[in-house]
Amino acid sequence: MVGRSSRVTIHDVAKAAGVSVSTVSKALNDTGRMTAETRDKIKSIATGVGFRPNALARSLLFNRSFTVGLLTNDTYGRFTLPLMSGISEALVDQGVSVFLCAIEDDPKLAKIHVDAMLDKQVDGIIATGKRIDRSLPVDLAGLPVPVVYAYSQGTEGSVILTADDAQGAQLAISRLRSTGRRRLVHITGPESFASALERANAFQRTVGPDAKVLFGEWTEAWGHQSIAALFDAEGERPDGIFCGNDQIARGVVDALRERGLRVPEDVAVVGFDNWEIVAAQTRPALTTIDMNLKELGRIAGLTILDLAEGRPVAPGLRKLPCSLVVRQSCGSSDQGN
Amino acid sequence: MVGRSSRVTIHDVAKAAGVSVSTVSKALNDTGRMTAETRDKIKSIATGVGFRPNALARSLLFNRSFTVGLLTNDTYGRFTLPLMSGISEALVDQGVSVFLCAIEDDPKLAKIHVDAMLDKQVDGIIATGKRIDRSLPVDLAGLPVPVVYAYSQGTEGSVILTADDAQGAQLAISRLRSTGRRRLVHITGPESFASALERANAFQRTVGPDAKVLFGEWTEAWGHQSIAALFDAEGERPDGIFCGNDQIARGVVDALRERGLRVPEDVAVVGFDNWEIVAAQTRPALTTIDMNLKELGRIAGLTILDLAEGRPVAPGLRKLPCSLVVRQSCGSSDQGN
DNA sequence: TTGAAAGCGATACCAA
DNA sequence: TTGGTATCGCTTTCAA
16 A cells, blocks of 8 residues: 655644643753653654654754755766765764765756755755866855865865875885885876876875876776886886776786786786776786775765854865775785895 | 855845735746736846745745655665766756765665655655665655655565666677677576576577576676686587676676687677776777666656656556667677678 | 744735 | 735744
């Protein structure tokens, strides 16, 4: 039997308990004063009839909707999903729900979604994208609600959360070195990506100013091409490769294997992103850098809540640490040369 | 300058226009009667002061929140994201927003999310998962709002939307045959998955009762293993392989190439899922079956809206057609034998 | 200790 | 043509 049982209001509880609505409200919210007996009786009746307060009514009263919006243009969800998961996790105990709006780089659509969220009185908006040096196609400055940018470019004076690319790169390099690798190369995406540049700079700062960096595409194919270039050429060959993302790393690992080189024995490889579906299916599975996007999401959620509740938050760019995920492509750190 | 400009209410508009709130309401909603002049004046003043009606207040009045919930336990978002995108697309013009709740197979978490959504008076809930023969860890029957199951098991008498696995399999087989393949094999996931079984049954119904089906895992590794088994054995070798998902297909394609077999010239391969990240990066790129999850989401959105607005919807399982996405792994259909 | 009434922001009926 | 008032479900002040 499908049927929408209609909702029970505080009025119904009052009638059932033989008291007034105000008494019920006070009883359930543990406010006002009354005999413990009355309070308990009302509480048990309320649960008995299955009363749940209408959040809309409370929102109207408190001017707080216990709702935040997540705006994204990342269609693959590679960044959005872990972020979303972290946000949700941080906010669910506070009774806050998340509106997800996928706007696909369409300014008009973005505006429609933002307006809809504002109309619904969201307590704040978290903006996220697929790269940290591009902003969403909509201006979020001057909105009547707080905004937090997570893995996206933000406006002057706003709160921006991102992963610490340089630190992530260090992590990868340390790992390669601790397994005894000395001839390191960095294969990464286009130079036009701030995160590619950031990692590459960290790489050269750490390994040396003329450490080799190959900029290209974020694809497996680029991984293959790079290996061809590196190993067909004369001269010194790398024994450790730090890749700008897991797809490149996969291409690199496959290309090395096809050349009869063993990973990690002959060449160790570290990826970036910890994109499960790529990293875990690569043979050998990729040791890689995780940007901890879920944690980033958690912090974004808590931050937007702070802002919404009027607590002070320092504006500016905040970089959160990456961590190393050890699988097989980089050997074990106690392994000599 | 960051600052939350406080919201303007209908009252402010009324004051600015020198009329009553009821007149403003009527003017803006094109109801009631008044001089076109008054109406226009009020409208322009409203836009002038940046008035946007508080959706919460309207919801309270209309008992409609213009909000739906999407409940999912699919962490990768492989099914959820396209679905979400379709739902959102179908509902955004109606001013409906979507709460996304990721519940990760945790019954308690699921209940918390469902309760939060109900408290916020969602107009309906769409439940989705990562396989069609499992239900979410929460009972959605008897809720005071309509529920639609999309790519998830549903309850007796509910509305369930899913992809037509059998038809998808037919599509793959037709494609293989139209490129002249005659010795077809199906490599797929565990027999315990309804969708694997459904596709396998369709395969045997079409190709013949003793057409070979290999059940295994949904992984690249299984693709490799199957190829080893098939090509190391004595006897007839397949010239066309239909894979249960794109990951298996990728393993198959890689394994074939490693054996010196050309894809698609020697063996044609068709995948399933059209998971861009896998299908497009495979060399050659995978011809595969797309479950049209976005369209499925669109229909789920429209259906939940129908239900929410009291329009009749036939209960039961509704299978939506898959489509073929042609890339390179299956050659072109005008190619002879 | 309990309850009546005002009000959150909007809409709609019914008078004027 | 316009405006006062009740209402949606809830919380909170203030009076009883």
